[in-house]
Amino acid sequence: MVLAELGGRITRAIQQMNNVTIIDEKVLNDFLNEITRALLQSDVSFGLVEKMQTNIKKIVNLDDLAAGHNKRLIIEQAIFKELCRMLDPGKPAFAPKKAKPSVVMFVGLQGAGKTTTCTKYAYYHQKKGYKAALVCADTFRAGAFDQLKQNATKAKIPFYGSYTESDPVKIAVEGVDRFKKEKCDLIIVDTSGRHKQAASLFEEMRQVAEATEPDLVIFVMDSSIGQAAFEQAEAFKETVSVGAVIITKMDGHAKGGGALSAVAATKSPVIFIGTGEHMDEFEVFDVKPFVSRLLGKGDWSGLVDKLQEVVPKDLQNELVENLSQGNFTLRSMYDQFQCSLRIPLNQLFSMLPGISAEMMPKGHGEESRVKMKRYMTMMDSMTNKELDSPNPKIFNESRIMRIARGSGRLVREVMEMLEEYKRIAKTMKGIKIPKNGDMSKVIPP
Numbered sequence: 001m002v003l004a005e006l007g008g009r010i011t012r013a014i015q016q017m018n019n020v021t022i023i024d025e026k027v028l029n030d031f032l033n034e035i036t037r038a039l040l041q042s043d044v045s046f047g048l049v050e051k052m053q054t055n056i057k058k059i060v061n062l063d064d065l066a067a068g069h070n071k072r073l074i075i076e077q078a079i080f081k082e083l084c085r086m087l088d089p090g091k092p093a094f095a096p097k098k099a100k101p102s103v104v105m106f107v108g109l110q111g112a113g114k115t116t117t118c119t120k121y122a123y124y125h126q127k128k129g130y131k132a133a134l135v136c137a138d139t140f141r142a143g144a145f146d147q148l149k150q151n152a153t154k155a156k157i158p159f160y161g162s163y164t165e166s167d168p169v170k171i172a173v174e175g176v177d178r179f180k181k182e183k184c185d186l187i188i189v190d191t192s193g194r195h196k197q198a199a200s201l202f203e204e205m206r207q208v209a210e211a212t213e214p215d216l217v218i219f220v221m222d223s224s225i226g227q228a229a230f231e232q233a234e235a236f237k238e239t240v241s242v243g244a245v246i247i248t249k250m251d252g253h254a255k256g257g258g259a260l261s262a263v264a265a266t267k268s269p270v271i272f273i274g275t276g277e278h279m280d281e282f283e284v285f286d287v288k289p290f291v292s293r294l295l296g297k298g299d300w301s302g303l304v305d306k307l308q309e310v311v312p313k314d315l316q317n318e319l320v321e322n323l324s325q326g327n328f329t330l331r332s333m334y335d336q337f338q339c340s341l342r343i344p345l346n347q348l349f350s351m352l353p354g355i356s357a358e359m360m361p362k363g364h365g366e367e368s369r370v371k372m373k374r375y376m377t378m379m380d381s382m383t384n385k386e387l388d389s390p391n392p393k394i395f396n397e398s399r400i401m402r403i404a405r406g407s408g409r410l411v412r413e414v415m416e417m418l419e420e421y422k423r424i425a426k427t428m429k430g431i432k433i434p435k436n437g438d439m440s441k442v443i444p445p
């Protein structure tokens, strides 16, 4: 997952600092140098990293800290605060209101994921009861209208565009007018992207903005953009008044730090992140839980929200009960897979405190889903005793052969599933969840 490596390095640097007895200037400097290296290697812009280092040094003045102060905690809190400050411009983005037409314009380079993100944004709001509509003012890219039309049809969202009209301003104005008449409360305008920051793109973008007077301009940026991000975001901001950022492809292997720099460049908050190609692979972005996750501290509130959104209540209760008893059996794993199949797996695991990328089940996205379904088929061939046993040693040769036969899988595959279970159970063991399911009181491993 994007940024997981950065999070892992920061967490390790904090752990290393925790291993030394006395925190002096040298320990603090080593720690800050490691964090600086990690941020720079993740493509966060140099200026930002330098500022962050200075600020932390200001907060953590070792000489001024009286004995008895928990220096580690103060350093940890300082880094948390600084990462949050980097990502939070301090003013919220415009939020569309129901029953009042809002126009939201999307801008960004070609391939950033603008068209896909427009539909995700419309779909997200539609689920929340908005009457959303999409306008395709991208007349530059052949096939842009077809793509938007296809996505919109799938999500049952009204759309407007043209195969013949080449003037994007005309289409944008016509579309916005039509949907205002139809009493839509969220009208989303997709604009053209170009491979580079061409002057013609910016001029066209400026004209569409002038003609449609959007309430919000969203800058869509690919997380893999690297060090060019700061400059690119600044260029967009200078032409149209960008009010929010959406970072796409956070599920990929890019470093992602560059996109974080974009926030600083546009002085606008990140409001969502894209975590896959599918319509619902789209997450609300909140700074504090995000930084918390980055530092390996988990995001229980996000997890609970997500669980409540997608998982039936009885299944939630069962999962919480199992976890709260510290009793992670194969049946717990079965329940968890059932939940996970409703929540993208990378989201689920990144929300669990203390769980870093290395602890995630091997394989990502679709691959993990296929694997989970395969494991569940094998577990369907187990007896209740096997499912509820806290001891995997009961799986002798004859049991394994029976499960393999029953599920039509190979003995090797059953053994692989049991190994994966042991690995996940070990990770889960350290997490303490209160019996009442109050996730705010969870104790990480």
Ligand code: GDP
Binding pocket: 108, 109, 110, 111, 112, 113, 114, 115, 116, 117, 147, 193, 248, 249, 250, 251, 252, 273, 274, 275, 276, 277
């Ligand atoms: P546009 O040129 O900016 O409109 O970009 P598109 O919406 O056509 O997206 C370009 C490619 O990126 C498509 O193949 C999308 O499916 C893909 N894409 C968009 N968002 C995401 C995301 O969050 N994750 C992943 N993995 N792919 C994405």
